[in-house]
């Protein structure tokens with residue numbers, strides 16, 4: 001069987017790429033996923049979307065993606081509800097150094113047209129009254145940041161791509177990829193396919209997919225944990241986040257609170273078991289910053305993989321070494337919110353169209369000059 | 381009784397009619413249904429709905445019930461307030 005394009009992975013990235021190619025008229029698209037829709041990081045993520053970043057590339061990717069989310073339901077003709085809530089991100093500064101850095105971030109964001117602003121503690125407490133006033137010294141806020149339902153958003157891309165003729169195979173694992181005379185042969189546990197183009201959107205396993213064709217993509221996977229509480233009546237609009245205190249916490253429209261933090265010194269690898277160390281540390285962090293939320297019962301905890309790149313910004317490009325092999329990986333914990341632009345950019349690259357954004361900062365070649373690239377600091 | 385009035389998931393208030401609609405749309409594994417309807421993820425952790433959904437899928441797919449896999453069991457078994465965990469952890473020291 002010969003396809004024009006094979007996409008490995010049907011998380012939000014693969015689904016967005018499939019839709020964007022299909023809407024440009026590409027007919028033979030085959031998406032292969034070893035599990036069910038959203039089995040990877042996509043179905044495990046916090047699904048927060050924010051434009052308050054410290055690097056230009058991340059700010060621009062997020063800004064354009066949020067513009068897409070605002071009209072996603074209509075654009076994709078989705079019958080369900082993607083549950084997009086735009087009540088902002090409130091990011092707390094807890095040290096003087098962070099306060100200074102945030103002033104710089106807001107200047108950069110404003111210059112790029114992102115409506116973020118710096119807040120005094122009093123102003124922050126007006127937006128989230130149950131914050132512990134002793135736990136931070138200032139904050140930044142951007143009203144148009146928010147949150148979506150990751151299952152519904154990915155389903156929306158999937159349904160739209162399918163309607164436009166893309167084919168999806170679930171529970172089919174890619175085992176090997178060969179490249180010979182311009183043709184890729186993709187072997188799975190069920191079948192063998194040929195294609196002109198292969199796109200690596202395998203999330204936590206994108207390095208392994210690259211290695212199948214001899215490409216060493218500089219990414220690795222790292223476990224990140226998260227939990228959800230019982231649902232209650234609405235009490236918090238924005239996502240509350242702190243990089244130094246290591247926390248993000250958001251009430252979703254369903255009423256439950258989602259919260260996560262990074263467990264330090266996490267080994268690289270594919271382990272995604274939930275741990276009691278995380279639960280302990282998370283409970284203490286909430287008790288410190290949002291004590292009222294500490295009264296809620298935890299219902300479930302789980303984990304997923306961040307696919308990390310050396311500068312914590314994604315790698316979105318065609319391989320400079322292998323024509324027709326594209327990669328969209330290394331999202332470093334923020335690939336959900338970038339997915340709309342990831343799909344647009346990869347499809348423009350494949351169709352040889354003018355690019356919507358400058359993509360030099362997203363190209364794998366940036367790592368050839370180890371000292372010159374900028375590392376994103378605004379991450380949990 | 382109408383299928384709309386038969387509740388399969390009490391935590392999320394999901395009716396048999398909603399379940400059947402999604403199954404007809406092609407969501408025919410518990411993992412898929414859970415992500416669309418939140419079944420199995422409420423305070424009871426699926427104690428009520430999972431056996432019912434398993435049986436409905438078995439009828440719909442004409443497969444023996446043993447061939448309908450159940451989703452991953454996640455901690456916690458019962459809901460515990462975050463504060464109890466934070467303070468309890470402090471007391472242990």
Ligand SMILES: Cc1cc2nc3c(=O)[nH]c(=O)nc-3n(C[C@H](O)[C@H](O)[C@H](O)COP(=O)(O)OP(=O)(O)OC[C@H]3O[C@@H](n4cnc5c(N)ncnc54)[C@H](O)[C@@H]3O)c2cc1C
Pocket residue numbers: 008009010011012013014032033034035036037038039040041042043044045046047048049172173174175201202203204205224225226260303304305306307328329331332333334335336337338
């Ligand atoms: C706890 C947690 C919280 C997060 N919070 C946020 C957040 O608030 N905001 C945000 O923007 N991002 C967040 N992220 C990051 C976000 O989840 C990811 O960046 C994003 O979902 C990546 O999507 P993806 O499609 O690239 O990868 P995935 O969703 O991982 O999809 C990859 C797919 O590839 C498939 N696959 C892998 N190997 C193979 C193979 N050999 N053959 C076939 N298929 C294969 C997998 O089954 C999987 O479905 C969070 C992540 C975690 C873990």
